[in-house]
Amino acid sequence: MREVTTAQAAQMLREADDILILTHQYPDGDTLGCAFAMCRGLLSMGKRARVVCSDPIPQKYSYLYHDMKECAFEPGFILAVDVADAPLLGSGLSEYADRVDLCIDHHHSNTKYAANLLLKEYAAAAEVVFEVLLELDVTIDEDIAAAIYTGISTDTGCFKYANTTAQSHAIAAQMMRVGIDTYPINRLMFEIKSRARFEIERLALESVEYYFDGICAVMYITKQMLQKSKALESDLDGLTPIPRQIDGVQIGVTLREKSDGAWKISVRTGVEFNASSICGRLGGGGHMRAAGCTVTGTAREACDKILKEIAAEREDERNSVH
Amino acid sequence: MREVTTAQAAQMLREADDILILTHQYPDGDTLGCAFAMCRGLLSMGKRARVVCSDPIPQKYSYLYHDMKECAFEPGFILAVDVADAPLLGSGLSEYADRVDLCIDHHHSNTKYAANLLLKEYAAAAEVVFEVLLELDVTIDEDIAAAIYTGISTDTGCFKYANTTAQSHAIAAQMMRVGIDTYPINRLMFEIKSRARFEIERLALESVEYYFDGICAVMYITKQMLQKSKALESDLDGLTPIPRQIDGVQIGVTLREKSDGAWKISVRTGVEFNASSICGRLGGGGHMRAAGCTVTGTAREACDKILKEIAAEREDERNSVH
Structure with missing residues (x-):
């Protein structure tokens, strides 16, 4: 058009x-x-x-x-x-x-x-x-x-x-x-954060895992956490940037379990990586520094899917530089 | 001058x-x-x-x-x-x-x-x-x-x-x-937050208490918490605004235990209260929306001291309005 x-x-x-x-x-x-x-x-x-x-x-x-x-x-x-x-x-x-x-x-x-x-x-x-x-x-x-x-x-x-x-x-x-x-x-x-938001944030922080020598951090927001904290959809705003706030993290990933069991993945990056390109590999998209995609499977499978694409992206970056 | x-x-x-x-x-x-x-x-x-x-x-x-x-x-x-x-x-x-x-x-x-x-x-x-x-x-x-x-x-x-x-x-x-x-x-x-900062933040969040029907929230940062989290002085930046981030809180108070056992009190307020005036009652000062003072005693005594002045401030505000 x-x-x-x-x-x-x-x-x-x-x-x-x-x-x-x-x-x-x-x-x-x-x-x-x-x-x-x-x-x-x-x-x-x-x-x-x-x-x-x-x-x-x-x-x-x-x-x-x-x-x-x-x-x-x-x-x-x-x-x-x-x-x-x-x-x-x-x-x-x-x-x-x-x-x-x-x-x-x-x-x-x-x-x-x-x-x-x-x-x-x-x-x-x-x-x-x-x-x-x-x-x-x-x-x-x-x-x-x-x-x-x-x-x-x-x-x-x-x-x-x-x-x-x-x-x-x-x-x-x-x-x-x-x-x-x-x-x-x-x-x-x-x-302003509701008390439910405080609770879901604490639970999410506890779930953080590190990959690729700490340059990537993955945080989970599961249906179980939502139930326990009584957090509503509107309480989840602003959680996705958290993994990128940890010292040394260049790729922050949040995996959110949807009601149908699928995982909505949010990727935030520093200048070193292109979030839109990473998520594009799994059919998603967005901005250079903040993008998203959706995958299915268990929490472990969903995490492995995005980690695999991050590894591929790193490989491509290295090849394009040299 | x-x-x-x-x-x-x-x-x-x-x-x-x-x-x-x-x-x-x-x-x-x-x-x-x-x-x-x-x-x-x-x-x-x-x-x-x-x-x-x-x-x-x-x-x-x-x-x-x-x-x-x-x-x-x-x-x-x-x-x-x-x-x-x-x-x-x-x-x-x-x-x-x-x-x-x-x-x-x-x-x-x-x-x-x-x-x-x-x-x-x-x-x-x-x-x-x-x-x-x-x-x-x-x-x-x-x-x-x-x-x-x-x-x-x-x-x-x-x-x-x-x-x-x-x-x-x-x-x-x-x-x-x-x-x-x-x-x-x-x-x-x-x-950017260090991992120690994540830990001290979690501990501090757990300490939050509410007063005056929830318009005041008090958070503690004790020597014990510092020890447990291995947080340094520089890891504490940005903790004091947290109590004011809770829905409905107009006066956010952080009580920090110093090495000599005294408590450094930070007060953050919305437009409804004057933080500098509250802290001035205990010999401190600062800005309209962010001020501080120092008191001695146990955690409970330190908290009661600032709560008493907040109550007095609320009383004065009421009298000046009517």
Whole structure:
């Protein structure tokens, strides 16, 4: 599908109405920040717009749609934000999978399933959305600023990760000048943990195993741990970076047992390895430093599958260097 | 002592030579970032300068003085950076306590023990130092940018805490445009944990107690825990914010047993309470949202002492509102 510029994307939206905004499944701060910033911007232009998501939106994001007046309509234009591939819309939005008019995104793994405004060097899709809103002459009010900030802050791990750029900080500065209070947002996104979350974190820490002379750490989150800690799905946010926090670890792997017995594998890497490439070997994908895939089997088998691909990746890296 | 402007501070430094730069004891990223940014800036002006600290500088900060050429001299001018009070220089630098020519700082608790460039609304003293360096026409190279960034990032909890301002982000953007790679810095400061640190964190989490209907959480770090985990002093960084990360907690207290049996109390608060005011009741001080004090007694007695002051603070807050 064709690539469009920021100006062209803005023009498409200017000409559109009754705009349905799609987020990805298991919504995060970037897809939701993009969706509600865009929705509020389009509403301020006098258009009809609303946000839909295949999964329930976690309570902690409720400030994003606070006081927002969405409206009912038959979609005239379908916009996907931060959705790298049509299946990521989730089962609840599968009817729109082949009907997306415009996709605004930043994922390297984007499959170009629609007309695409794709800026891969941007840390967050919210940075792309911000540029589109400026192009549309939308006034950035506090609600829009909070949504844009949320997208940038969550996708950069609060400006910590390697994807953070000078632009990420510059936009954050602009959003703060609009008058938003960022600490309550960051506290909700990064600090507050339920007691169940404390418990699951302790159990997960105990499961950590080391491979390849300690450059790889593997952590498990099993169904049994979930039961014991009473942790909910929403309590698991932010656990996957933990293995990479151990001194010397360059590849952090988290193996999460799903209800159907499959294992969702998350891989986080430092500059030394490409997480997207490792997960791509098992049919997954994502970013250079954070990617995922799904495998089946016992915990041991699942772990061995990813370790085998990590070993292969290391071998390929060595061969390409020499 | 007199307050000076940024321009006046710059003028004092322009007229000075053989500048000894003092940091505070138990040095953190802000005092060290300030000191090495300033030292490199003064060296680039052709002056003699060097940094001194009462305590050993933790290894993780070694990139700050990498390749820096300090020189030996009899001090002609004494500059303190991020040092709120003369005793905080520590025993190793007590000889300079009443000889400081200029103090560059941002602490509300600053006691004005020297000519002071004090900008209390700044998140980090490194932001003040940055302005002084600009005033001195120093070229901000990658080494200076990394030092300034380190000060801002560490004092704002990587742009997460309530003290973060639009200016903090704007300066971070400028530092990144100089070409620094911020992720390795943030990984060193916020992510990497030794295995001993994992262990002490688990033990500390298990000690958490709740008070005042869960709005206060108290965590202990005892000598016994330190022994069991083999954690060093440097492994304890970043533990004190943990109690405030629990859902509903507005006052997070950490009680740390020192080698002499005294308890170092750290208090972290949300917008609802003033940490500096709470600790001030026990002879301590600090910032609005992060402060400390020292008490003696058993663990139970130490805890009761701070709880009593928190209760008194809550009572005063209630009376001042009605």
